[in-house]
Amino acid sequence: MTLRIPSAVALALVLSGTGVVAQQDTIRIASPNQVTVLDPIISAAAGNIEAYGQLYARLLRKGADGKLQPGLAESWTISDDGLTYTLELRDAKFSDGTAITAEDAAFSLTRVAKDKNSAYPAGFAPLKEAVAIDEDTLQLTLEHPSAPMLSNLEIFNAAIVSKDDVEERGEEAFATNPVSSGPYMVKEWKPNDRLSLVANPYFWREGLPKIQNVELIEVSDDNARATMIMAGEIDVDRGVPWAQVDEVNGVDGVTVKLEPSTVTYVVLPNHSKPPFDNLTVRKAAAMALDREAITKAVTLGHATVANSTLSNALKYYDPNVQPPAYDPEGARKLLEENGLLGTEITMMIVPASEQIATLLKAQWDAAGFKTTVERVDAGLWWSKLTDADYQVTASWYYNETEDPDLAVRWALCGTCGSNSYYTRYNNEEVDRLTDEALREANEEKRAKLYSRIQQISLDDLSQIPLYYSPFTNAYSDRVKGLSLTPALQWTLEEAELTGN
Known part of the structure; x- marks a missing residue:
């Protein structure tokens, strides 16, 4: 032993x-x-x-x-x-x-x-x-x-x-x-x-x-961390809120860096429960959102509007795929034609999502939905998400490598363990293509497979992509x-x- x-x-x-003293x-x-x-x-x-x-x-x-x-x-x-x-x-x-x-x-x-x-x-x-x-x-x-x-x-x-x-x-x-x-x-x-x-x-x-x-x-409060980095009490602030980026960056001896990431912010609809089990509802919800305005309002122009269900930092990301365009009048008409005007939706959020939730609610209600906001703490949010005990929420995810396999398995594959980021989205063709792309060694063929996955998942509105976010870390x-x-x-x- x-x-x-x-x-x-x-x-x-x-x-x-080595003679090293405690104050290293x-x-x-x-x-x-x-x-x-x-x-x-x-x-x-x-x-x-x-x-x-x-x-x-x-x-x-x-x-x-x-x-x-x-x-x-x-x-x-x-x-x-x-x-x-x-x-x-x-x-x-x-x-x-x-x-x-x-x-x-x-x-x-x-x-x-x-x-x-x-x-x-x-x-x-x-x-x-x-x-x-x-x-x-x-x-x-x-x-x-x-x-x-x-x-x-x-x-x-x-x-x-x-x-x-x-x-x-x-x-x-x-x-x-x-x-x-x-x-x-x-x-x-x-x-x-x-x-x-x-x-x-x-x-x-x-x-x-x-x-x-x-x-x-561990400092959960964003404002507290910003105060600490500006006062020299810490050397790095992991995640400066968008509204404080310029203020923190303006302090002598501190720099906020917008660092590349694979972080993608999305709307997560629960495909296993009404009303988001209905493609028409998901499509109207997507058409009602001015994603460019949301991105500018939340990130003050520092992030990029998302067009795909995959991050723009990944291999085989397709810049040509697109979710439904912003069309609030078209969204209302779609709801009216299908007897869905006034559909009630409950949006589950955590405190950090308050601003995004306010914008989503305003735009959905303007298009003919009736939105209620359910505020929960992070622990309960995760529990309800994994149990499919929600209608719709907003969140983010990232990918560990530049290869899209793990991102697809996490967010879009219904049979890969996480139930498509717990949305319960399940498309048999996407699942089959996920496995095929994993095994395919040819770069061109893999690119086509992942482009197809992105297009199918957008057509199904597995999620509604919002924006691609860099990291906002402050450094002494x-x-x-x-x-x-x-x-x-x-x-x-x-x-x-x-x-x-």
Whole structure:
């Protein structure tokens, strides 16, 4: 049995051995997103994903140019039939100093693909088996070809965990204070307050991370975070409200960056319940919305009006598809002709959606609907959404990679696990095309398949696309080289702090 040194003890040994004092350089990131669990297969919530990126390394990684690069895997080969991936692992260690082996990698990927507690196994659905050929060689066998499999090895839940740590201490202990493989390890976690991290002395990228300490601080109030960044109390504000972008950006020593993302804001109609189980109602609701005016009003012109059910940042996004054009008179006429004028709709919203809800209600009511707003907290919203206990709501989603497979499986596929983002939209042709596109290696053919998926889902009005949003993160000028990637990963391992 391998001796495992708890993170706090390992930290004490590292500090005492190097003469480092407790007051190391620290970067403070305030976010509205909570950290609730540190096991990377358990949750797909934004706050957890951002933490996983610091605690765990993956087999592949994205470079600054957005292209896949070697991570814990130095090299790889793919069989001619696309069913066998063989990866050679580099010499690397976990945060307790023990070797990262192919057995750990096989264990980690099997957990995300097969474990009943895996929150987001979609990217690894084709995985038949992951086995260690020897200490440094991992072999993945697929049930069928998967065009995005390599890029999926870089997403958050493909994190490599210690098999010994999970099995010896148990999943519950692991989920609160794991042995890590990434640039940082847990120093202290105070749920509902902050997750404090310290540099992993065994991180495989020599000389990194450059910043010794990280604090991921939970601050749900947007105004409070803005005040904190302007007062110098934090170094990064994860998500400046649109109305405050110019104010925060105007403060000396602070810069708001509009960073590329795959975030798409949409209206989610429940296809399993009246009135949105009726295509005519969905079409009238779409025609009633001035999406350009909504985008300008909410984002002050910083976002792009959405035309597709897929993000414009994804491969195979089709700029030529379009939802129904804004036509409130046509929407009213459509309702009248079908005996639907005065249709009552209830829109479920969370506090953060208040402005969007106000605009949606005004435009729907002007076209002949009677809209009631149901205000709920985020926890109840999620519960009612997943249980299909709602009529219509507004929300957003993002994609972990530039490949559209996961986005389609999350938002448009009725048989892929999330019931088309819990709208209960189900089109058999879309489901068939989703599987066909996953297996198709030819770029031109994949592009045509995804264009067809986008057109069908718009014709069905699976959702009503609103706008494509960049990230609005504020940074202290003392932070250099830090950004949030479209995959919700902070580039902390390469970032630096200047000054005090």
